[in-house]
Amino acid sequence: MAQNNIDKIKDHAELFHQDEYQELFANKKQFEGGHSPEEVARIAEWTKTWEYREKNFSREALTVNPAKACQPLGAILAAVGFEGTLPFVHGSQGCVAYFRSHFTRHFKEPFSAVSSSMTEDAAVFGGLNNMIDGLATSYNLYKPKMIAVCTTCMAEVIGDDLQAFIKTSKEKGSLPEEFPVPYAHTPSFVGSHVLGYDNMMKGILSNLTAGKKKETTNGKINFIPGFETYIGNLREVKRLAELMGINYTLLGDNSEYLDSPNDGEYKMYQGGTTLEDAADSINAEATVALQSYASTKTREYITKEWQQKTVVSRPWGIRGTDEFLMKLSELTGQPIPRELEIERGRAVDALTDSQAWLHGKRIALYGDPDLVMGLLQFLLEVGAEPVHIVVSNSTPEFEAEAKALLESSPDGKNAKVWGGKDLWHMRSLLFTEPVDLLIGNSYGKYLWRDTHTPMVRIGYPIFDRHHLHRYSTIGYQGTINLLNWIVNTILDELDRNTIIPAKTDISYDLIR
Numbered sequence: 001m002a003q004n005n006i007d008k009i010k011d012h013a014e015l016f017h018q019d020e021y022q023e024l025f026a027n028k029k030q031f032e033g034g035h036s037p038e039e040v041a042r043i044a045e046w047t048k049t050w051e052y053r054e055k056n057f058s059r060e061a062l063t064v065n066p067a068k069a070c071q072p073l074g075a076i077l078a079a080v081g082f083e084g085t086l087p088f089v090h091g092s093q094g095c096v097a098y099f100r101s102h103f104t105r106h107f108k109e110p111f112s113a114v115s116s117s118m119t120e121d122a123a124v125f126g127g128l129n130n131m132i133d134g135l136a137t138s139y140n141l142y143k144p145k146m147i148a149v150c151t152t153c154m155a156e157v158i159g160d161d162l163q164a165f166i167k168t169s170k171e172k173g174s175l176p177e178e179f180p181v182p183y184a185h186t187p188s189f190v191g192s193h194v195l196g197y198d199n200m201m202k203g204i205l206s207n208l209t210a211g212k213k214k215e216t217t218n219g220k221i222n223f224i225p226g227f228e229t230y231i232g233n234l235r236e237v238k239r240l241a242e243l244m245g246i247n248y249t250l251l252g253d254n255s256e257y258l259d260s261p262n263d264g265e266y267k268m269y270q271g272g273t274t275l276e277d278a279a280d281s282i283n284a285e286a287t288v289a290l291q292s293y294a295s296t297k298t299r300e301y302i303t304k305e306w307q308q309k310t311v312v313s314r315p316w317g318i319r320g321t322d323e324f325l326m327k328l329s330e331l332t333g334q335p336i337p338r339e340l341e342i343e344r345g346r347a348v349d350a351l352t353d354s355q356a357w358l359h360g361k362r363i364a365l366y367g368d369p370d371l372v373m374g375l376l377q378f379l380l381e382v383g384a385e386p387v388h389i390v391v392s393n394s395t396p397e398f399e400a401e402a403k404a405l406l407e408s409s410p411d412g413k414n415a416k417v418w419g420g421k422d423l424w425h426m427r428s429l430l431f432t433e434p435v436d437l438l439i440g441n442s443y444g445k446y447l448w449r450d451t452h453t454p455m456v457r458i459g460y461p462i463f464d465r466h467h468l469h470r471y472s473t474i475g476y477q478g479t480i481n482l483l484n485w486i487v488n489t490i491l492d493e494l495d496r497n498t499i500i501p502a503k504t505d506i507s508y509d510l511i512r
Contacts, residue, residue: 053428057421064424065443066392067366071186071196073099074227074294075150076113078200081252083272084145086138087113090127090160091152095188106229106461107258107469112268114138118154127155131165135181136174142268145275147175149183150200156187180275182207192393194294194368197227201252202298206305208275209282213306218283221248221331224298226291226370229460231259232472232481237290237315240325240475244334249277249284259470282306286331288313290474291370293398315474316374317381317482318347340476347476351382354487357512359383361490362414362435366390366426366444367459369398374473375439375458376405376412378482384437386415388429394419423447437490454493456485 015021034040046052076087076099089096096115103111114137116122116130138147149162162183170177184199201224223237234255241248256271281287286309287302289295299310311331315324321344325336361384365375372391379386386406391398399419406412418425423443430438430451438444438451441459448455462468472478491512498508 047428048431050432053432056425056428063422065446066422067390067440067443068192068194068368068393069102070152070188071191071193071199072096072150072152072188073102074193074195074197075148075184075186075200076111077103077193077227077229077254078197078204078252079148079150080111080257081254081272082146082148082204082278083274084269085272086142086144086147086269088134088138088147088149089113089115089152090131090134090149090155090162090165091115091118092154093117095152102461103258105463107231108466109258109260110266111258112142114142116155123154123158126158127160128165128168131160132169132172132174135166135169139175139179144269146180146182146204148200148204149181150186150196151184152186153188156185156189180207192368194227194370194393197294198297201295202301205251205278205281205298206301208279209306212279212282214283216283217285218280219247220281220284221246221328222281222284222287223248223250224287224289224291224295225250225252226289226294227368227460228290230469230471230473231255232470233290233474233478236472236475236478240315240340241328243337243339244325244328244332246328246332246334249273249281251278251281251287282308284308286311288327288331290314292373292401293369293395314370314374314377315478317378317479318344318351318476319381320374320377321475321479343476347479350480350483354483355382357487357490360385361437362387363437363439364388364390364426364430364435364453365439366392366423367440368393369395369402371459373398373402373405375482376402378479380405380409380411382483383411384486385411387433387435388426389415389417390421390423390426390429391417391419392422427451437486439486454489456489458482458485 072089072095076089079085079087093115096113100111100113114134116127116134118127118130122130135147138144149166151160151162162185166181166183182204184203186196186199225234225237228234234250234253238250251273253271253273260270289299289310289312292312302308303310311327313324313327315321325340329336363379363384363386365372365386369391372389376386389402399417402417406415427447427450430447430453435453438447438453438455439458441461442457442463444455445464447453457465457468471481473482495508498504
C-alpha cells in the first residue's frame with residue numbers, strides 16, 4: 001500500500017486519487033447496483049430545471065441539509081460564557097460528542113462538555129441515576145464553579161424533569177446544596193440552536209440572580225451577544241463600550257474560552273463573565289441584546305421579573321452601528337468619542353471606494369435570523385440586491401421584520417424570504433434564478449460546486465477556512481471586514497472569468 005513508507009504519507013486529498021484506490025472504487029460500483037453514469041447525468045441536469053424546482057418546493061415530509069442545528073448546541077455555547085462553567089448534557093454520549101466536535105472544528109479550540117451517558121436502560125426507566133452519578137463525577141473530577149444542564153431528545157421524549165432531578169441529586173450528596181446548577185429543557189426535535197441559547201441564557205440568569213435584587217441600580221449596562229460565533233464581535237462590543245466610558249457586563253463572554261492563548265499551559269476554564277457580575281446583572285440600568293431571536297425569552301424574563309429596560313440593537317453596517325452607539329449614549333448619557341467618529345469616516349470611505357463593484361449585484365444568502373438581518377442591513381446599504389433569502393429556523397416575527405426592511409429600499413424589491421426552507425431548496429433557486437454571489441456558512445460549498453455561484457463564507461459553522469471567526473462583523477471595523485470579504489470575492493471571480501490569454505483577458509486588469 002502507498003501508506004507503508006512513513007516518509008511518503010499523503011494527505012487524503014491526494015491519497016484517494018492513486019491508482020489502487022481508483023481501482024477499489026471501480027470494483028465497488030459493480031456491487032452497488034446503481035444507475036449508469038449517463039442516467040445519473042441526465043437526472044442531475046433535470047434537477048436544475050423549473051419543473052424540478054416546483055417538485056422540490058412542494059415536499060413536506062423531508063428536509064435536506066437545513067441551515068440550522070439543534071437546541072443543545074446553542075445551550076452549551078451560552079454556558080461556556082460564564083466563569084468556571086461546565087456544560088452538562090442530559091442524554092447520550094454521542095450527542096455531546098457531536099456538539100463538542102462541531103465547535104472544535106469551527107473555533108479550532110478544545111470545547112469541554114460532559115453528558116449523563118444515558119443508554120437503553122435509562123430510556124426505559126428514566127435518567128435519574130445517570131444524573132445523580134454524572135453530577136457527582138463532574139463536580140469532583142473537573143472542579144467547576146457552576147454546572148449548566150440541558151437536555152437532548154432522549155431525555156425529553158421520556159419526560160425527565162431537570163428541576164426535580166437536580167434537587168434529588170443534591171439531596172443524595174452529588175454536590176453541595178448551594179452549588180449553582182442552572183438548567184434548560186432543550187429538546188432537539190423543536191426549535192434550533194438559537195432557541196437553545198436563549199433557553200440556557202434565561203436559565204443561567206434566573207438561577208444566579210435569584211434574591212439579588214437591590215433598591216438601587218449598579219449603574220451598568222448589560223450586553224447579551226446572542227448565538228455569536230465571531231470572537232471579534234465580543235471583543236468589539238467591549239471595545240466600543242470602553243471607548244464610550246460605559247460600565248458594562250457582557251453576559252456570556254466566551255471570547256477567551258474560544259480563543260485562548262497558547263502559552264504552554266492547558267486551562268479547562270478560560271475567562272468568562274464572573275458569577276458575581278452575572279448575579280448583579282439584575283441591578284443594571286438596562287440590557288442591550290445584539291440579537292433579537294436568540295434572546296426573546298431572556299428579554300421577556302428580564303423585562304417582567306427584573307423590571308429592567310431591554311432593547312435590541314444590531315450594530316451591522318454604518319446605520320446599524322450609528323443606531324447602536326446612539327442608543328448607548330441615550331441610555332448612559334455618555335458622548336460618542338471622536339475616535340469612533342474617525343472610525344466611521346474610514347468605514348464610509350471604504351464603502352465609497354468599493355460601492356461601484358457592489359451596486360446592483362444579485363445576492364443569495366442564508367443563515368440564522370439575526371445574522372441574516374444584519375447582512376441585509378449591510379447589503380442594502382451598499383446597493384446590492386438581495387434576491388433569495390433562506391432561513392431554516394425562521395419565525396413569523398423574523399419574516400415580518402425582514403420584509404419590512406427589504407420594502408424600505410428599492411434594492412430589496414426583488415427579494416423573497418424563504419422561511420423554513422433548506423439548502424436543497426436554495427440549490428433550485430440558484431439554478432433557476434441565478435445570482436452573482438452566495439453568502440452563507442461552509443455547507444454552501446456544495447452549492448458553489450454545483451451551481452458555480454461565487455461564495456462568501458459568513459456565518460456558522462465555518463469548517464473549511466481558518467481564522468474567520470477571529471474577525472468582527474459588527475461596528476465600523478466589522479463593516480470594513482464584510483466589505484473586504486464580499487468585494488474581493490467579486491474581484492476574484494472577475495479575474496477567473498478574464499484569465500484566458502487572447503480570448504477573455506481583454507479586461508484582465510491590474511487595477512480594479
